Amino acid sequence: xxxxxxxxxxxxxxxxxxxxxxxxxxxxxVNEGEVLCLLGDNxxxxxxxxxxxxxVHQPTRGxxxxxxxxxxxxxxxxxxxxxxxxxxxxGGTYPLMSIGRNFFAGAEPTRGWGPFKVFDRRxxxxxxxxxxxxxxxxxxxxxxxxxxxxxxxxxxxxxxARAVYFGARVLILDEPTAALGVxxxxxxxxxxxxxxxxxxxxxxxTHQVMHAMAVxxxxxxxxxxxxxxxxxxxxxxxxxxxxxxxxxxSMADLEADIEGYMETHEGHPPPPVH
Amino acid sequence: MISNLLRRPAAASVLSLTGxxxxxxxxxxxxxxxxxxxxxWLNYAARIGIVALPVGLLMISGEIxxxxxxxxxxxxMTTAIVSGHYELPMIFGILGALGVGxxxxxxxxxxxxxxxxxxxxxxxxxxxxMQGVVLAGSKLLTGSASVPLTAPDWAKSxxxxxxxxxxxxxxxxxxxxFAVTFWFVLHQSRYGNWIFAMGGDKESARNAGIPVNRMTVxxxxxxxxxxxxxxMCHAILFNSAQVSGGMNDIFNIIASVVVGGVLLSGGFGSxxxxxVGALTFAIVxxxxxxxxxxxxxxxxxxxxxxxxxxxxxxxxxRVALGVATGKRSKPKQDAPARAIGGQxxx
Numbered sequence: 001x002x003x004x005x006x007x008x009x010x011x012x013x014x015x016x017x018x019x020x021x022x023x024x025x026x027x028x029x030v031n032e033g034e035v036l037c038l039l040g041d042n043x044x045x046x047x048x049x050x051x052x053x054x055x056v057h058q059p060t061r062g063x064x065x066x067x068x069x070x071x072x073x074x075x076x077x078x079x080x081x082x083x084x085x086x087x088x089x090x091g092g093t094y095p096l097m098s099i100g101r102n103f104f105a106g107a108e109p110t111r112g113w114g115p116f117k118v119f120d121r122r123x124x125x126x127x128x129x130x131x132x133x134x135x136x137x138x139x140x141x142x143x144x145x146x147x148x149x150x151x152x153x154x155x156x157x158x159x160x161a162r163a164v165y166f167g168a169r170v171l172i173l174d175e176p177t178a179a180l181g182v183x184x185x186x187x188x189x190x191x192x193x194x195x196x197x198x199x200x201x202x203x204x205x206t207h208q209v210m211h212a213m214a215v216x217x218x219x220x221x222x223x224x225x226x227x228x229x230x231x232x233x234x235x236x237x238x239x240x241x242x243x244x245x246x247x248x249x250s251m252a253d254l255e256a257d258i259e260g261y262m263e264t265h266e267g268h269p270p271p272p273v274h
Numbered sequence: 275m276i277s278n279l280l281r282r283p284a285a286a287s288v289l290s291l292t293g294x295x296x297x298x299x300x301x302x303x304x305x306x307x308x309x310x311x312x313x314x315w316l317n318y319a320a321r322i323g324i325v326a327l328p329v330g331l332l333m334i335s336g337e338i339x340x341x342x343x344x345x346x347x348x349x350x351m352t353t354a355i356v357s358g359h360y361e362l363p364m365i366f367g368i369l370g371a372l373g374v375g376x377x378x379x380x381x382x383x384x385x386x387x388x389x390x391x392x393x394x395x396x397x398x399x400x401x402x403x404m405q406g407v408v409l410a411g412s413k414l415l416t417g418s419a420s421v422p423l424t425a426p427d428w429a430k431s432x433x434x435x436x437x438x439x440x441x442x443x444x445x446x447x448x449x450x451x452f453a454v455t456f457w458f459v460l461h462q463s464r465y466g467n468w469i470f471a472m473g474g475d476k477e478s479a480r481n482a483g484i485p486v487n488r489m490t491v492x493x494x495x496x497x498x499x500x501x502x503x504x505x506m507c508h509a510i511l512f513n514s515a516q517v518s519g520g521m522n523d524i525f526n527i528i529a530s531v532v533v534g535g536v537l538l539s540g541g542f543g544s545x546x547x548x549x550v551g552a553l554t555f556a557i558v559x560x561x562x563x564x565x566x567x568x569x570x571x572x573x574x575x576x577x578x579x580x581x582x583x584x585x586x587x588x589x590x591x592r593v594a595l596g597v598a599t600g601k602r603s604k605p606k607q608d609a610p611a612r613a614i615g616g617q618x619x620x
Contacts (some may be wrong), residue, residue, distance in 0.1 A: 092482065094474025095595070096542040097467075105471040106482030108464035116464045118609060149595040 302565025
């Protein structure tokens with residue numbers, strides 16, 4: 001749907017903290033049913049960008065638009081109310097609470113009357129399990145299980161299912177696969193694809209090129225707070241993307257350099273150069 | 275079935291209670307019937323239990339309040355000064371004591387919400403501060419650190435007078451009423467879910483739209499007010515109030531909450547656990563008088579029990595995280611460990 005307005009768009013956004021400029025001239029957009037991968041090494045400004053998208057920070061310059069209309073998020077709540085959900089690595093889950101209680105934290109279903117309104121555990125558990133299973137997590141069948149006993153991938157899936165259930169239109173996933181093993185990461189990537197299939201706009205932040213390429217439609221590489229490259233699926237190879245993220249240096253050359261040094265220095269890597 | 279019971283946060287406190295009773299009966303030669311009909315430990319359990327309930331909820335939400343130690347004498351002294359020294363109607367003494375609790379609780383809560391100072395330090399400050407205020411205020415207003423009070427009959431029968439014809443105090447009834455109320459709030463109402471979520475991850479709770487700040491202030495008001503309530507009952511019961519440090523109360527109350535299975539770093543615990551924790555603590559402390567054991571050993575027993583309960587809590591929590599219902603037996607050794615580690619890193 002290239003003709004319709006993007007769900008979420010940034011136009012020329014700068015962000016500074018006092019004299020320090022963190023983001024320069026960031027323009028990006030994400031459409032319904034599309035995954036935008038935000039790639040960047042540590043310190044590239046990914047976190048600041050996420051926080052600006054989710055209303056934690058306000059842009060210093062530039063504007064943000066939803067469905068083509070300018071928006072101004074003063075608090076994270078404003079972004080949430082517009083349907084922007086941010087899921088952090090373990091975000092939004094409480095390890096020592098049950099799946100049902102986790103799923104509905106802050107929006108508990110109740111039954112009963114007046115001051116005797118009771119948390120409807122059965123209903124909460126049933127909905128939570130159903131929603132998580134809809135995302136293909138078939139291992140979960142008991143809403144009373146504590147979330148801390150789930151795998152990292154299952155916890156991510158729970159957080160994503162929760163966001164979708166509560167009406168998210170834009171899903172911002174902050175390094176969802178960073179702490180996960182290969183199998184668990186594949187699990188989360190499947191969930192990202194499922195969210196995309198359901199028509200959500202997904203912003204997927206990662207520094208793992210393989211993961212990005214598995215789900216991304218559109219890629220933006222961030223280096224030192226500016227967009228270094230912007231391309232669509234199939235336009236670049238994995239090596240090219242990795243090179244871009246490393247700041248233009250060819251990873252292959254770099255690896256060759258290090259190996260050459262180690263061979264001549266009894267296996268020690270080269271000292272850091274500043 | 276067994277694992278289902280062990281999953282409950284109250285499991286360790288029930289086992290502690292059983293262990294202590296068994297120890298007293300077998301080693302100490304306690305006549306169980308005599309112990310059960312005695313009032314001393316039950317009165318004491320109620321006294322610390324009333325404060326332990328809100329303190330436990332506060333600890334589940336990830337904060338701590340040690341100013342309760344000063345609030346028990348503050349409540350007693352306020353009641354005695356207002357209705358004893360100034361001879362105002364009893365109701366003013368009662369409202370005064372509760373009012374002092376609300377004020378100090380609000381100060382604690384607002385400081386906790388507005389500053390980045392850990393609540394242990396904030397409430398240590400208000401603890402010491404209130405000790406000063408109570409002593410200096412009492413000296414200034416009455417010229418003494420001990421104030422007599424003559425409570426009317428209605429006040430005695432609601433807050434002090436002995437029921438069941440024996441030496442049991444009304445605070446026991448209050449304790450049970452409060453326990454049921456707190457049980458409802460924590461385990462049945464949505465507010466309980468908010469409290470657990472706050473202790474699990476404050477930032478996520480805030481993002482989920484839970485009014486974290488309002489709840490924190492409210493919980494601090496509850497701890498301080500329940501402490502001044504206990505002090506007030508004491509003054510009415512004994513017809514006088516003395517300035518005291520209340521240091522013992524702090525540790526006894528927090529120890530009984532920990533024995534009750536509440537996680538110090540927050541996010542886990544239960545009202546039945548806190549209730550049994552206070553009961554257990556009181557039996558160790560006062561029940562030793564019914565044994566052949568020299569009562570000076572009671573502190574050693576408390577120390578051992580604390581360690582045992584702490585260790586049990588930790589392992590039961592692992593069981594709760596891993597086994598769940600036992601329907602799924604897929605081994606997940608590292609996941610719970612990671613979860614606990616991440617939890618305590620906050």
